[in-house]
Amino acid sequence: MADTDRPREPGRGRGTVLAALALAQFICSFAGSNMNVMINDISEDLDTTVQGVQVAITVFLLVMAALMIPGGKLTDRYGRKRCFLTGLVVYAVGALLCAVAPGLGVLILGNSILEGIGTALLIPPVYILATLLYPDLVSRARAFGVIMALGGIGAAAGPLIGGLITTAISWRAAFVFQALVIAVIVVLSRRMQDPLPPDPARSFDTGGAVLSAVGLVLIVTGILAADDNVWLMLGLLAGGVLVLGWFFHRVRAEEASGREPLLSLSLFRVRTSNLGLVTQNVQWLLLMGTSFTVAAYLQVVRGYDAIETGVIFTAATLGLLASSLAAERLSKRRSQRTLVMTGFVLSVGGIAILIALASASTNPWAYAPGLLLIGLGLGVMLTPSVNVVQSSFPEERQGEISGLSRSVSNLGSSFGTAVAGTILVSGLTSGAYAVALLVLGAVGIVGLVAAGLLPREPAPGAAP
Template identity: 50%
Template sequence: MKILPLALAQFIASYAATNMNVAISTIADDLGTTIAGVQTTITLFTLVMAALMVPGSKLTDIWGRRRCFVVGLAIYGAGALLAALAPGPGLLLVGYAVLEGVGSALMIPPIYILVTALATEKAQRARWFGMVSGAGGLGAAAGPLLGGLVTSAFSWRASFLLQVLVVAVIIVLARGLPKPQTHHQKFDLLGAVLSGAGMALIVFGLLRTTWWFALLGAAALGLFAWHIRRTENPLCNPKLFRDRTSNLGLGTQLIQWLVLQGTFFVLSVHLQQTEGLNAIETGLALLPATIGMLVTSALAGRLARKHPQNRLIRAGFLLTVAGTLLVPHGLFLIGAGIGIMLTASVNVVQSRWPDDEQADVSGVSRAVSNLGSSLGVALVGSVADQRAALMLLILFGATGFVLALFIRNDAAQPRG
């Protein structure tokens, strides 16, 4: 089945973003570093993905979809192997944050482009988007429990070796994907530098509470916006940012991943540092959220066919905010809410654009989601008090709900 390697790749990338949280204390002790050091590595992983996702989507057009997908998997697998063998925090950062981040930026954009190309019927495309997004939600949800189980039974290194094994299986399965289609065009190096630097500086500024870096990042993104409007072959088409519905969908995607990653991080640190729980106990404590995401992610495709996407996004934010208010008793609601709206937001964004724009919009969509993940860890990590961090996440969740109020019922329809 052609969707299987695509769904597995999205699963493993999402799993990698959350499984480290439950092993933070174990990794810090084993490698002789600090909680802040491990937090930085986790943040940089999603930040590298965010910074390189749009360039990765452009390389998908230049190199071909399957080739870019397989090259990304190979780099990702090499990074996971290096992280598993890392004797210190430096090589862990190179393997996990850099190589896995680069690999993800190359392999994830082709996933959504291939789904759009292979699923020609609207119903099939919605179902496949639901499967891929559900796999992403499943990976993010299973990360704490599976990561805790593997860490406690073996070691945190075994979790990276598991990723190597899964990646090898995906590469074998990828042989059934369509052969590469390439386009001869120039690569917008300046656009890649400006967009990547802008996102990196903003997240780094928040991570280190250095506002000058954040302001420089905003300026770099402003230059990027100016640049792509004036260059002949831009990194991404500037018209992607002129559609109101698509922009609203991107905004909800960013906030969903910010809340998801931020919640898992702040609760994982609290459970390990304050409650003294080990990796598997932390994973079990987060189990209600995992179950909530598993249940609603499994139903995502069916819900997307029966209900307007905007209502699903609104319902998801309401459940998530309610669950965060009730922490720790509201973990199931948090997971269920996020699981409901992940697929809906992807449908809103991807379905607004024709096939020839899917490479660009896929890169932008994934970059925004990973930027949200980076911001979630960076923001809550800079707040010392758990209650204050949760209130910050509630505020973001409420903002996401407000954005969803402006998304129309026909949001998943192509632009006229």
């Protein structure tokens, strides 16, 4: 379809739509981290354990990761706006259910399942719409900068906001807050238009969706089982690998027969995009893993309450906010490869400082320098990593790549929480805290290596 035939959002309404998209990313990221400071309150109120709350947090992130690819595919068939609004409604129902949850089971249903499904439906349209509405690199960097800034703030400030609400009212009020934000997003979305028309005749690979979801669930569940039974862990991991192998075999068969699979293997033939996906996965693994590790340690070992824990995370929030909002300016001066590498160097350095200073001092503000560096690093690289991946494919493939991109990112969040939680639950001590951060730092170095392999493109402001 030619550009003249495609309905574009008018300039004056595009800002409102961007606000809705950014708030949507904010609330989904907030949901993934705000429960970290409610661990004690929820476990006492619902008569469960720290591990039980960790399972609820991880399952929420896992459901998002498992369903994000199908969610991205559905946008082609039913339209970006319809999937976005449907996801908002499902999410709001889950949030309100959590607010009245009598036990852990209902909390998992509302938070982990319904909010997870809602997020998988609404997040792919966020990145598809941002890519289509902002066609040039600089304006797209600005849009992604706003979206990723709000997303990063939601994840980094989730502990502070959640702590304030929990201390002032109740942990249940935090879920009411989420429902209220959803209502604001729905109002802001009234003028939203779909840049591309939906295609109701588009096929949907249900079997592939089931296989991909089951494979991812088995792998993350295997990580969670590490502290209970090594053989169970190995069995679940092996099962996950086999199911995902079956999924990719099915994809090849579907493509060979001329049918449209859930996920085309051609998406993995672009080296730049593959490296960008690795950096995205590691970034969110670092963000959520660090957040869970520090929050759990401060509450369970140091005995800090929700608001004290949240205040300490202000350093990460400020760092992430400052660097994310500078995304447009940075994109004009430095190449995306340079920005991603710089982000990883800062983040890994922040983790090293967390280990060194926090173990040597009982002052809670000893965590601030490390968290500030991690926030700065993540803010610097979140936007260019998304831009690298989304810009590698044409408009007609944005549904596929957006679902894959968000699935990889949320899988990183799941891995971060699962790995850190598994190490901590095995022994909530200073030693376990250090080990968890060392593992996260090692993974950060893997991300740095992947970023270093990205193409060496010239800085945007360089002379030809």
